[in-house]
Structure formats: C-alpha cells, structure tokens
Amino acid sequence: MNANVQACLEDVRRTLAYLTAVGHGGTATDVWQWLYRPTRCWTLIDVSEALNSGEQSGLFEEYEARYVLSGHAHILRDMHERTLWSEVKFRSVRWFLRYLRFVPGVCAVAVCNSLAFEMAARTSDIDLFVITRTRALWFVRFFALLPLRVLHRRPGYRTEHPICLSFFVTECGLNFDRVHLTPEDPHMAHWLLSMIPMIDDGAFSMFVASNEWARELFPNAESPQMAWYRRLPRSRPWRWQPPAFLDAWLERAQRRRLPLRIAQTMNQSTDVIVNEHMLKFHTNDRRAEYRERFESFLHAV
Numbered sequence: 001m002n003a004n005v006q007a008c009l010e011d012v013r014r015t016l017a018y019l020t021a022v023g024h025g026g027t028a029t030d031v032w033q034w035l036y037r038p039t040r041c042w043t044l045i046d047v048s049e050a051l052n053s054g055e056q057s058g059l060f061e062e063y064e065a066r067y068v069l070s071g072h073a074h075i076l077r078d079m080h081e082r083t084l085w086s087e088v089k090f091r092s093v094r095w096f097l098r099y100l101r102f103v104p105g106v107c108a109v110a111v112c113n114s115l116a117f118e119m120a121a122r123t124s125d126i127d128l129f130v131i132t133r134t135r136a137l138w139f140v141r142f143f144a145l146l147p148l149r150v151l152h153r154r155p156g157y158r159t160e161h162p163i164c165l166s167f168f169v170t171e172c173g174l175n176f177d178r179v180h181l182t183p184e185d186p187h188m189a190h191w192l193l194s195m196i197p198m199i200d201d202g203a204f205s206m207f208v209a210s211n212e213w214a215r216e217l218f219p220n221a222e223s224p225q226m227a228w229y230r231r232l233p234r235s236r237p238w239r240w241q242p243p244a245f246l247d248a249w250l251e252r253a254q255r256r257r258l259p260l261r262i263a264q265t266m267n268q269s270t271d272v273i274v275n276e277h278m279l280k281f282h283t284n285d286r287r288a289e290y291r292e293r294f295e296s297f298l299h300a301v
Contacts, residue, residue: 003054004046004160005053015050016060017297018186022290023075024119025068033220036186069297078121086118090230092161093126097198097232103143104240105247107137107171107203110195116224117194125155125164129195131203134170137279138251139242141168166281171203176211179270181206187290193221199237209266235238 015036020025026034032047042050051067054060062080063076093111108131114120115127125200132140144165148154155162180188192214195206195243208214208223258266258274261283266274271285 005050005249006048007039008042008046009054009059011035011040011042012047012054013059013069016054016067016192019020020069020072020075020185021294021297023133023191024117025063025072025076027064027065027067030068032128034190034218035220037142037217038219039164047205062094071226075087079119082114082119083124084196085124086115086120089115089120089124089126091159093128094232096163099147100130100144101199101232101237103140103232104145104242105133105140105237105241106199107131107133107201108197108207108237109199110204111180112167112191112195116196120293122160127160127164127166130165130168130205131174132170133239133241134172134277135244135247136242137168137170137276138189138254139247141165141279142250142254168279169207170277171206173205174276177213179273179280181270181287181291185287185291187287187293188218190219193218194224194225196226198232199235199236199238200228201236206245 012035013030015031015034016026016034019031024030028048028051030045030264031051032044035042035047050061051060055062055067058070061070061073062206064079066076066079068076090111097109100106110116110129111127112122112129120126130140130144135250145154145180148163148165148203152158153161153163157166172182176192189211192211193208194247197206207239255274262274262281266272271280271282
C-alpha cells in the first residue's frame with residue numbers, strides 16, 4: 001500500500017469513526033463530504049478506493065452502499081425505514097413552516113438533527129432551529145409555540161411527529177464560538193453544517209459564515225440542498241419587527257413559566273443558555289457523549 005492510499009485510508013477511518021459514533025455511517029459521497037480534518041484534498045475516487053481497501057482489510061463494513069466501522073453494521077439495518085419516516089415527517093411539518101413565515105420577527109427556520117440527514121425514526125422529534133430579529137426572541141418563541149400547544153404537537157404530548165423548538169438565536173447571536181465545546185466540538189460542527197433552511201431571508205447564510213470554526217473540522221461540507229418537492233411555495237418570511245415592549249413583556253411572562261429543570265441549569269454550561277440573543281434548551285445535550293464515543297472508536301481501531 002503506497003503512502004497516498006495509506007494517508008487517505010487514515011482520513012477515511014477517522015471520518016467513519018465519527019459517523020459511526022453518531023449512528024449514521026455514510027455512503028462514499030457522505031464520507032468525502034464529511035472528511036474530518038483531512039490531511040490532503042482527496043477526491044471522491046480516492047475516498048472510494050480507501051473504503052474498498054478498508055473493507056477488504058476488515059476495518060470497515062458495508063451495508064446497502066453505506067459504510068461503518070467493522071462490528072457496527074447493525075446500526076444500518078433500519079436505514080430504509082428511517083428514510084421513509086423522514087419523508088412522512090417532512091410532509092407533516094409543512095403546515096407549521098407556512099405558519100412561521102407570517103410570525104413577525106422570524107428571519108430563518110431550518111430543519112436539523114436526524115431529519116436533516118433523513119435518519120428520523122418513527123418517534124423522532126422534528127427539530128427546528130430558528131433565527132429571529134433582534135429584540136424579537138421571546139415574541140417569536142411565544143407565537144411559534146402557541147399552535148403546538150393548542151394542537152398538542154410538542155414533545156411529550158405525542159410520540160408521532162412532535163415538533164421541537166428548543167433553539168432560537170437572534171441576528172446578533174449567530175457566532176457560536178462561546179457555545180461549542182473545547183477544544184473541538186465535532187457534533188455541533190456537523191449539526192450546524194447539515195441544517196436545511198426551509199425559511200430564509202438571507203440570515204442563514206450569515207449564520208454559516210459566522211461559524212468558520214465548523215469548516216475547519218469538515219472543510220468539504222456544503223449545506224444540503226432541499227429537494228424541489230419539499231420546498232415551500234414561498235420561503236421568505238414577512239420581515240415584520242414586533243414592538244420591543246411586547247417582546248419584553250412576553251419575556252417576563254415566559255421566564256416565569258420555564259420548567260424547573262431549565263431554570264435550575266440555565267447558563268451553567270453550554271447545554272442550556274438563556275440570554276438576550278440565544279435560547280438553547282438542550283437539557284439532554286449529547287455532544288460530549290458523541291465526542292467521547294468518537295474518541296474511543298479512534299483509539300480502538
């Protein structure tokens with residue numbers, strides 16, 4: 001095995017260690033796109049050859065054109081079912097996205113987590129990331145959650161297609177330098193670069209550009225393109241600015257109703273953050289868990 005093939009194989013092994021840690025695996029194209037800190041500018045052909053070499057040597061396993069580290073092929077057994085459920089969930093959330101277009105203060109809304117990868121299980125939440133105008137954070141949250149409360153579509157009320165709104169930021173809070181784990185946060189970088197904007201007035205591209213640290217980990221990553229049949233007829237929100245006094249009043253009202261678990265843990269770590277530019281309610285933030293699993297896979301291979 002020549003030096004180039006060996007170097008590419010090592011980069012691919014590192015990448016598959018991460019993709020296996022988060023339970024995704026990946027096709028040859030996925031592995032090339034999510035190469036983790038590659039040492040060189042590899043082509044898709046280079047990556048495909050490295051995957052074949054790794055499979056022949058027992059480092060990797062392949063199932064229906066997706067690859068994982070050897071011994072973990074079981075995580076790929078339900079990929080077809082997850083793809084079908086993801087399509088159902090995309091259809092299920094369209095009505096809500098249409099509604100969010102008309103909520104004053106909304107700048108962008110993106111699908112994230114398992115649905116963005118078309119890896120959603122039947123009981124997976126439909127996770128949305130929301131960017132708002134400055135001094136509209138609490139206003140947007142209140143009116144975004146209102147129909148979900150009325151229709152019992154929030155997590156905890158139902159097990160099929162619940163819509164989760166646990167991450168809001170303003171246009172002034174797009175830089176996540178102080179939010180990601182140190183020294184590296186591969187899962188947040190992966191999460192950030194894989195989001196699919198469904199509503200956008202240009203704020204989402206500013207968000208990605210404000211987090212160049214993520215591309216240092218995944219330099220080949222490009223934001224996924226939405227399939228034409230999933231796009232909304234109109235994706236630009238109505239650029240209304242709600243009154244500042246109303247946002248302030250809704251902030252006071254909602255702060256009083258925050259769940260005890262959030263109230264007790266907010267701003268003590270990067271899991272739960274509540275300030276004027278960010279509402280992050282990830283009480284079950286698994287970034288550290290994924291990073292530890294990733295590192296253990298690297299050392300085990």
